[in-house]
Amino acid sequence: xxxxxxxxxxxxxxxxxxxxxxxxxxxxxxxxxxxxxxxxxxxxxxxxxxxxxxxxxxxxxxxxxxxxxxxxxxxxxxxxxxxxxxxxxxxxxxxxxxxxxxxxxxxxxxxxxxxxxxxxxxxxxxxxxx
Numbered sequence: 001x002x003x004x005x006x007x008x009x010x011x012x013x014x015x016x017x018x019x020x021x022x023x024x025x026x027x028x029x030x031x032x033x034x035x036x037x038x039x040x041x042x043x044x045x046x047x048x049x050x051x052x053x054x055x056x057x058x059x060x061x062x063x064x065x066x067x068x069x070x071x072x073x074x075x076x077x078x079x080x081x082x083x084x085x086x087x088x089x090x091x092x093x094x095x096x097x098x099x100x101x102x103x104x105x106x107x108x109x110x111x112x113x114x115x116x117x118x119x120x121x122x123x124x125x126x127x128x129x130x
Contacts, residue, residue, distance in 0.1 A: 002026045006034045013045045020052035023060030035067045044076035047110050051081050056088040079110045
């Protein structure tokens, strides 16, 4: 039987859910209950730390997709922590989830403030260059 431990914490504006174990059809329900608890009640800025997940099935993929939907519906944000090169990262990349959800290789990077988007320089009139 698969086991999954979920630890919850807070860091600045983020609620951090760290999952440890296998994320499959026998454990996804427990993880989903923790996600729903974090999202209910307003905008949730959630970091889902999958660095402790060794095995990820379609139930885990579904959990990430549902979490993304729930967080966006609450006008919040979701960041995934998925170490590069591991099984879960390959699965999430293959399914396209890493293109839809902000993904970071470490928890420390996921907790950094967003980098302002480059918008370019304002257009200048030629005479203003004189």
